[in-house]
Amino acid sequence: MTSYPTPPIAQPNLPLIGALPSILKDLAGFIDHNLTTHGDIYTISLVGQKLIFLNHPRHVEHVKIKAKEIYHTGKGSPLTSLLFPDGILTNDGERWRERRAPLQPYFNPSYLQPKLSSIKSAIQRSFGFLEDAAANNSSFDLKTITSYLSMRVLIETIFGVEAQPEEMAQVKSALDFVVTHTINFIAHDSIPAWVPMSSRLQSKQAMHTFRNVAAKLFARQQESDGEADSLFSTLKNMSRTEQKYEEDRLISQILELLLAGYETTSSTIFWVIVFMISHDEVLQKVNSEIADIVGIEPPNQEDLKKMPYLRMVLSEVLRLIPTAYLFWLRCMKDDTIDGYQISEGSRVVFSAYHIHRHPQFWDDPELFLPERFAANNRSKISKSAFIPFGLGARKCLGNQFALMEIQLAIILIFQRFRLEFAPGYGIPKIKLGISLRPEKEVMLNIKRR
Numbered sequence: 405m406t407s408y409p410t411p412p413i414a415q416p417n418l419p420l421i422g423a424l425p426s427i428l429k430d431l432a433g434f435i436d437h438n439l440t441t442h443g444d445i446y447t448i449s450l451v452g453q454k455l456i457f458l459n460h461p462r463h464v465e466h467v468k469i470k471a472k473e474i475y476h477t478g479k480g481s482p483l484t485s486l487l488f489p490d491g492i493l494t495n496d497g498e499r500w501r502e503r504r505a506p507l508q509p510y511f512n513p514s515y516l517q518p519k520l521s522s523i524k525s526a527i528q529r530s531f532g533f534l535e536d537a538a539a540n541n542s543s544f545d546l547k548t549i550t551s552y553l554s555m556r557v558l559i560e561t562i563f564g565v566e567a568q569p570e571e572m573a574q575v576k577s578a579l580d581f582v583v584t585h586t587i588n589f590i591a592h593d594s595i596p597a598w599v600p601m602s603s604r605l606q607s608k609q610a611m612h613t614f615r616n617v618a619a620k621l622f623a624r625q626q627e628s629d630g631e632a633d634s635l636f637s638t639l640k641n642m643s644r645t646e647q648k649y650e651e652d653r654l655i656s657q658i659l660e661l662l663l664a665g666y667e668t669t670s671s672t673i674f675w676v677i678v679f680m681i682s683h684d685e686v687l688q689k690v691n692s693e694i695a696d697i698v699g700i701e702p703p704n705q706e707d708l709k710k711m712p713y714l715r716m717v718l719s720e721v722l723r724l725i726p727t728a729y730l731f732w733l734r735c736m737k738d739d740t741i742d743g744y745q746i747s748e749g750s751r752v753v754f755s756a757y758h759i760h761r762h763p764q765f766w767d768d769p770e771l772f773l774p775e776r777f778a779a780n781n782r783s784k785i786s787k788s789a790f791i792p793f794g795l796g797a798r799k800c801l802g803n804q805f806a807l808m809e810i811q812l813a814i815i816l817i818f819q820r821f822r823l824e825f826a827p828g829y830g831i832p833k834i835k836l837g838i839s840l841r842p843e844k845e846v847m848l849n850i851k852r853r
C-alpha cells in the first residue's frame with residue numbers, strides 16, 4: 405500500500421499548546437508565514453489537535469463538492485460541544501437535511517419578496533440615532549449602528565414582533581461573546597468537561613441571557629396575531645417531538661440563525677459603507693445609480709434587480725472581507741490531497757479571506773476594484789475562488805436574505821444621508837479572528853441630504 409507524507413507542520417509549534425499563542429497574537433502573520441514556507445497545504449498543531457490548513461480553490465472543490473461524503477461540515481464545527489449539539493450548523497447527513505429543509509422555503513426569493521417592506525421598515529426604524537447625529541452635528545460609531553440595524557432586521561424577521569432596544573443589546577452581548585470566544589470552544593473539545601474553565605461558565609451565562617430575551621420575545625409573539633405560516637412557527641414545529649415540545653431545541657435553533665446571520669450581515673454593511681466613502685469614484689457611481697433607478701422613494705424589488713453597480717461593489721467587498729471566512733470540516737475517512745495523507749478524524753480548515761486573495765486567481769488581490777465583477781469579467785472568476793457564502797449543498801441558507809437586506813440598507817442610508825470619516829478616522833485594518841473585524845472603531849460625520 406502506498407504511504408503518503410502528512411502535510412508539513414506549521415511553525416512555531418510549542419509543546420502541548422502548539423500554535424495557540426501565535427494564533428491568538430497574530431493569526432494573519434502566522435498563516436502568511438506558513439503559506440510562504442510550506443505552500444497551499446500544511447498542518448497546524450493546536451492544543452492537542454491537528455488542523456490541516458488548505459489554501460487552493462481545487463482543495464475547496466475537493467472537500468466541499470467532489471469528496472463531500474468524506475468531509476463533514478457539522479463535525480468540523482468548533483461550536484458543537486457547547487451551543488448547538490443538534491442544529492443545522494453542527495449536524496451532517498440525514499439529521500442536517502431534516503433541520504435545513506423545512507427552513508429553506510423561508511429564505512427563497514418567492515418568500516422574501518413580500519417581506520421587502522417589513523425589512524425596509526425595520527431598517528428605517530434603526531435610523532433614529534443617525535437622525536439625531538445629523539441634527540446635532542455629532543459623529544457616530546458606524547459598527548454600533550450597523551450591528552443594531554442587522555440585529556433588528558433579523559429578530560423581527562424571525563419572531564415577527566418588534567424588538568426593544570434592551571432586548572437587542574442583550575442578544576448582541578451574548579452573540580458577541582460567542583463570536584469572540586469560538587477559539588476557546590476548540591480547546592473545550594480537548595479538555596474534559598469536569599475541568600473548571602471560566603470560558604465554559606461565561607458561555608453558560610451568555611446562553612442564559614439569550615434564553616431570557618428569547619422567552620420575552622416568545623411571549624409577545626404568542627400575544628400578537630402572527631402569521632400561521634411563519635419562520636417562527638416552523639421552528640416551533642421542528643422543536644416538537646412525539647412526546648413534547650422542546651424549548652431548548654427551539655432556542656438553540658433561533659440562536660443558531662441569529663449567530664449565522666447577525667455579525668456576517670452587519671459587518672458586510674459596515675465594510676460596504678467604509679469602502680464606498682473611502683473611494684470617491686465608487687461613491688459617486690452608487691449615488692448616481694440610486695438617483696437614476698430609485699430616486700427619492702424607498703426601493704422596491706424591481707429596483708434591486710436594476711442596480712448592477714451596487715451588486716459589483718457588494719461582491720468586491722465580500723471578496724476582500726468575506727465575514728464568515730473560516731470553514732471547518734472533519735475528515736471521516738483516510739484521504740489524500742495533493743499527495744499528502746489526510747487521516748480520518750483530522751480537522752480541515754480553509755479561509756475564504758486567503759482563497760479570495762490567491763495570486764493565481766486574482767490580479768492585484770489587495771486592490772478594491774468592483775469592475776472585477778462587471779458582467780463582461782464574471783466568466784473569468786472561478787466558482788471555487790469566490791466563496792463568500794460557501795459552496796455546495798451547505799451553501800449559506802440566508803444568502804438571498806442577506807443580499808437583499810444589505811442592498812436595502814445601503815440604498816436607504818445613502819438616499820437620506822451624506823457620510824464621511826470623522827477627522828482622524830479612515831479605512832481600518834482588518835483583524836483576523838474567528839470572524840473578520842476592524843482593528844479599531846470607525847467614527848463618521850453625517851449630514852441629512
Ligand code: HEM
Nearest residue numbers: 664665668669672728792793794795798799800801802806
Ligand atoms: C453577508 C452575510 C452572510 C455571509 C457572508 C454568510 C456566509 C456563510 C457561509 C460562508 C456559510 C458556510 C457555507 C458552507 O459551509 O459552504 C454560511 C452558512 C449558513 N448561513 Fe450564512 N452568511 C450570511 C448571512 C446569513 C443570514 C442572514 C442567515 C440567516 C438568517 C444565514 C444562515 C446560515 C445558515 C443557517 C448556514 C448553515 C448552512 C448549512 O450548514 O446548511 N447566513 N453562511
